Amino acid sequence: MTDWTRASAAQMIAAMKAGEVTSVELTQAHLDRIADVDGAVHAFLHVNGEEALEVARGVDAAREAGEDLPELAGVPIAVKDILVTQGMPTTAGSKILEGWEPPYDATVTRKLREARMPILGKTNMDEFAMGSSTEHSGYGPTHNPWDLERIPGGSGGGSSASIASWEAPLAIGSDTGGSIRQPASVTGTVGVKPTYGGVSRYGAIALASSLDQLGPCARTVEDAALLHEVMGGHDPMDATSLNEPVPSCVAAAREGREGDLTGVRVGVIKELSGEGYQAGVEQRFNESLEKLKGLGAEIVEVSCPSFEYALAAYYLILPSEASSNLAKFDSVRFGMRVEKGNVERTMGATRAEGFGDEVKRRIILGTYALSAGYYDAYYGSAQKVRTLIQRDFEAAFEKADVLVSPTTPTTPFKIGERIDDPLAMYLNDVATIPANLAGIPGMSLPSGIAPEDGLPTGFQILAPAHEDARMYRIGAALEKALAAEWGGTLSSQAPELEVAK
Amino acid sequence: MSSLERSDVERLAALARIDMTDEDLDRLSGQLAAIVDSVAKVAEVAGQDVPATSHPIPMSNVHRPDEVRPSLTQEAALAGAPEAEEGRFRVPQILGEEA
Numbered sequence: 001m002t003d004w005t006r007a008s009a010a011q012m013i014a015a016m017k018a019g020e021v022t023s024v025e026l027t028q029a030h031l032d033r034i035a036d037v038d039g040a041v042h043a044f045l046h047v048n049g050e051e052a053l054e055v056a057r058g059v060d061a062a063r064e065a066g067e068d069l070p071e072l073a074g075v076p077i078a079v080k081d082i083l084v085t086q087g088m089p090t091t092a093g094s095k096i097l098e099g100w101e102p103p104y105d106a107t108v109t110r111k112l113r114e115a116r117m118p119i120l121g122k123t124n125m126d127e128f129a130m131g132s133s134t135e136h137s138g139y140g141p142t143h144n145p146w147d148l149e150r151i152p153g154g155s156g157g158g159s160s161a162s163i164a165s166w167e168a169p170l171a172i173g174s175d176t177g178g179s180i181r182q183p184a185s186v187t188g189t190v191g192v193k194p195t196y197g198g199v200s201r202y203g204a205i206a207l208a209s210s211l212d213q214l215g216p217c218a219r220t221v222e223d224a225a226l227l228h229e230v231m232g233g234h235d236p237m238d239a240t241s242l243n244e245p246v247p248s249c250v251a252a253a254r255e256g257r258e259g260d261l262t263g264v265r266v267g268v269i270k271e272l273s274g275e276g277y278q279a280g281v282e283q284r285f286n287e288s289l290e291k292l293k294g295l296g297a298e299i300v301e302v303s304c305p306s307f308e309y310a311l312a313a314y315y316l317i318l319p320s321e322a323s324s325n326l327a328k329f330d331s332v333r334f335g336m337r338v339e340k341g342n343v344e345r346t347m348g349a350t351r352a353e354g355f356g357d358e359v360k361r362r363i364i365l366g367t368y369a370l371s372a373g374y375y376d377a378y379y380g381s382a383q384k385v386r387t388l389i390q391r392d393f394e395a396a397f398e399k400a401d402v403l404v405s406p407t408t409p410t411t412p413f414k415i416g417e418r419i420d421d422p423l424a425m426y427l428n429d430v431a432t433i434p435a436n437l438a439g440i441p442g443m444s445l446p447s448g449i450a451p452e453d454g455l456p457t458g459f460q461i462l463a464p465a466h467e468d469a470r471m472y473r474i475g476a477a478l479e480k481a482l483a484a485e486w487g488g489t490l491s492s493q494a495p496e497l498e499v500a501k
Numbered sequence: 502m503s504s505l506e507r508s509d510v511e512r513l514a515a516l517a518r519i520d521m522t523d524e525d526l527d528r529l530s531g532q533l534a535a536i537v538d539s540v541a542k543v544a545e546v547a548g549q550d551v552p553a554t555s556h557p558i559p560m561s562n563v564h565r566p567d568e569v570r571p572s573l574t575q576e577a578a579l580a581g582a583p584e585a586e587e588g589r590f591r592v593p594q595i596l597g598e599e600a
Binding site for chain 2: 100104239242306309312315316333341349371378380382387388436440
C-alpha cells in the first residue's frame with residue numbers, strides 16, 4: 001500500500017486526478033501520521049480533523065461529479081498559528097490569546113478555503129513570531145524531526161517540522177527576519193518569503209508591519225510554487241498589497257527542472273561567509289555552487305558592506321514596530337484578563353502574565369528606541385541603514401541575476417542552549433534579515449547534510465523585488481541536480497521517527 | 502549613547518504596561534543592556550545625507566470609496582472579549598483610585 005504522506009503535493013494532485021487516491025484518504029493519512037508522531041514533534045497547537053475531512057469529502061464528491069476544481073483542491077495543508085482562522089483557535093503562540101476564536105478569516109485562510117484545501121490544523125511558533133527556535137512558544141517547544149533534542153528553527157518551527165516529519169505536504173509560514181527560511185534550512189525543507197506585498201497580510205497577527213510577509217513551506221520547490229500562486233495576489237484589505245499579477249512561480253520551477261542555466265549570473269555575497277559559519281554548512285554551499293556552475297551558470301562575487309549593520313538595524317526596527325502592534329493586547333477586546341483594580345493596573349497585570357520573556361524584552365526595547373531623546377539615534381539611524389542595505393542590493397543586482405548565501409550560519413542547536421542568551425539567538429538570522437529590510441524575495445532549499453553532525457544545511461537564493469519567479473527557476477534547477485546525487489529529496493534521508501503506540 | 506540601567510527598564514515597563522517584579526527586572530535588565538549596546542552601532546554608519554526608509558517597496562496612498570460595507574456583527578465583535586455587557590466591551594474602573 002502506498003504511504004501517501006511521503007508523496008509531494010504535485011504527485012498528490014496527479015494521483016487524485018488519475019483516481020488513484022481520494023482527498024479523504026490523503027487527509028486521513030496525514031491525520032493518522034499526526035496522531036503517530038506529533039506527541040514527540042509537537043508541531044501542532046490545534047488539530048482540525050473533523051473539518052479537514054469534511055472539506056476532503058466535498059472535494060471528492062465534486063471530482064466524482066466532474067466539476068472543475070482548483071489545482072491544489074484536496075491537498076491537505078498546515079497553517080501557522082499567526083493566521084486568523086474562523087472556527088479554529090488562534091493564539092500566535094501566546095498565552096495571552098489562549099482559547100481565542102477569531103470572528104473572521106485572514107485573506108490567506110480564505111484563499112486556502114477557496115482552493116478547497118483541507119486545513120489539518122494550526123502549527124506552533126515562537127510567541128508572536130519573536131524567535132528563531134520555537135522555544136519561545138507559550139505552549140512548549142517544537143522538536144526537530146532530524147534530532148528531537150534540537151530546535152526546528154523559528155519562528156515557524158511548527159510549520160517546517162510538520163512538513164519534515166510527513167505530517168503535512170504543505171504549510172503556511174510567515175517571515176519577518178527569516179522565520180520561513182531559517183526553519184526550512186534546519187529541517188531540510190523548502191521555504192519562500194515572497195516580495196513584500198506579494199501576499200496579503202490581512203488577518204496575519206502583525207509583528208513588524210514593514211517586514212512581515214507570508215509565504216509557502218514545502219518539501220520541493222515545485223510544491224512551494226504551487227502554494228505561492230494560491231496565496232499571492234492583490235488584496236484591497238491590505239494597504240501594502242502589491243497591485244500586480246501573481247508571479248508565474250510554477251512555470252519557472254518547471255523551466256528550472258530542464259536544467260539549463262546558461263547565461264544566469266549567480267552572485268555570492270562575500271559578507272555572508274567566513275567567521276561564524278560552520279565548516280559543513282560552507283562545504284555544502286560550495287558544492288551547490290559547483291552544481292549551478294555545471295548547469296551553465298556564471299558565479300560572481302558581490303560585496304554588501306552595509307550588511308554588517310543589518311542585524312542591529314533589524315533589532316531596532318522590529319521591536320519598535322512590535323511594541324506598537326502589541327499594544328492591542330490590552331485585556332479589553334480579546335484574550336486574557338487578569339483583574340487588578342482599575343483598567344490600567346489590569347492591563348499591566350494581564351500583559352505581565354500573558355507575555356513571555358522574549359516578547360517583554362522586545363516591547364521594552366521598542367518602547368526605548370521610540371522614546372523622546374533616543375528616536376533619532378536609534379530608530380532614525382536604523383531606517384537610514386535600511387536605505388544603505390537597499391543600495392547594496394541594487395549594486396549587487398547590477399552584477400548578478402540572483403544572490404546566494406548559506407541560509408543559516410550553523411545547523412540547528414540543542415533546545416535550551418541559547419535560551420538565556422538573546423544575542424546568540426539573534427545571530428541565527430544574520431543571513432536572512434537583509435532581504436526583509438529591503439523587501440526582496442528569498443528562498444531556502446536543502447543543500448545537504450553537514451558531515452560533522454549529520455544535520456541539514458540550507459542554500460538561500462535572493463532575487464530583486466517582484467522577481468520571485470527567478471528564485472523558483474534557479475532553485476528547481478539546483479534541487480534537481482542535488483536530488484540526482486542523493487537519489488531523492490533530502491527529507492527522505494531523515495531518520496525515521498518512532499511511531500506512538 | 503548611554504547604556505540601559507535597571508531604573509530605565511522599570512520606567513519603560515511601566516510605560517509599556519507590563520508589571521515587573523524585582524526578579525523580572527534583575528533578569529531582563531542585564532540582557533536588555535547587552536542588546537542596546539550591540540545595536541547602538543547603527544548610529545555610526547549613516548550620515549546626514551542618507552534618507553530614511555520606512556517602507557521597503559515604494560507605493561502611493563491607497564484609497565477606497567467611502568461606502569457602507571458588510572462588517573462583523575456586534576455579537577461577533579464582542580465574542581472574544583473577556584467581558585461584555587449590553588453590546589459593549591466591559592472594562593474595570595477607568596477613572597480615580599481603585600474600586
